[in-house]
Amino acid sequence: MTILSVVQNVCLAVGIEYPDAVFSSDDRTMREMQRVVNDVAASIRDVEFDWQALQAIYLVTGDGAAGAFNLPSDYARMTTKGSLWSSRWSWGINKIASLDEWIEMQATPYVSVTGDWIIFGDQLHVMPIMAATETIRFPYVRNTIVRQAGGARATAFTADTDTFVLSERLLELGIIAKWKAQKGVPSEDLQEDFDKALYTAMNNDKGSKPIVSGNNRRFSDVKTAFPFKVNP
Template sequence: MTILSVVQNVCLAVGLDKPDVVLSSTDREMQEMVRIANEVASRIRDAEFDWQTLQAIKTLTGDGVTETFALPDDYARMQTTARLWSSRWSWGLEHISDSDRWLETLAVPVVPVSGQWIIYGDQIHILPICQATETVRFFYISKNVVKPATGDNKPAFTADDDTFRLSERALELGMIWQYRSQKGVASDDDETNFDRALYTAMNNDSGSKPVVSGNARKQFPGVKTAFPYTVGGQ
């Protein structure tokens, strides 16, 4: 479904005339629809959920000198539980989220047992410095939620034949809620309908849910394996 079709459905729901064009229209109401469409699309993208459609892998290659690496051009954010994996180490690099702790790493002359990383200044910083030919890979969430009829994906709607890469139903219901809200006529049902559509899209996004038989080993969110190998005995 194109953004033109989505806006046409929204207009019928909120009592506006069905438009023939949207992005090229000079009508104030259609310009409002474009702004609302892009706002709701960004809100869906930035929900606390790692949409599989928007996940991408970035590979960084060391040269033995460089500490900083540019973020991907389409970078929106890291995954909720993002980890960096290096060809040099057998475990994920440690994420330093505290800026003072990173300064301590720079100031104290101690070489970390494993790699460490932080993001600031729109760059990823990795220590120790990556060796020549060493690769570091990580997943991130792309900001490009719009698919054009031709060409590369992009972050916003710019043509009537653009399509939304995530849930079109959530986009449509979110636009209805947002439009009515800014006109002062929104109801609790509008927000509820959007929230339900968003939840359904999230629930369906990860694919089928496996059925586990027997007593599975308990897993705790956020807990990492301390040593990912079997310890042998004498």
């Protein structure tokens, strides 16, 4: 369903004249609608949830000299529980919590034995320096929530033929609720409908949820302290 079709459904629900165009229109109402559409789409993207349709894996390859690397061009944020995985150590390397701690590590005789990383200045910083051909992979959430007619991805709607990467029904309900609220019309029930649809969409996004009987041998958020035998 194109964004034009979504907005046409919204207009029927909120009592606006049925439009023949939205993003190619100079009508004042449709210009307002353009902003609401993109605001709602961005708010759905930015909920505290890792939509599987927006997840991707980024590969960084060392050159023996660089300690900082640009983030993906479509980077929105790291996944909620994402880790960096190094080909040198074959496990997730250590995230540094603050820039002050990172600076302290630079100023003291610190030698990393598991690898360390931090993001600042829109770059990924890694210690120690990655050797040539050494790689790091990490999962992230993309900011490209729109699919254009030719198949390319974009961060916002700009054409009537664009489509939403996530749930179109969720987008439609969100636009209706925001439009009503923006016009000062009581919209608590509409917001509740949107919130319920959001919960349902998140609940259904990751596939099946197997039921495990008995004791699970693996526990959430538990990692092996060191994956290899340590000799004295």
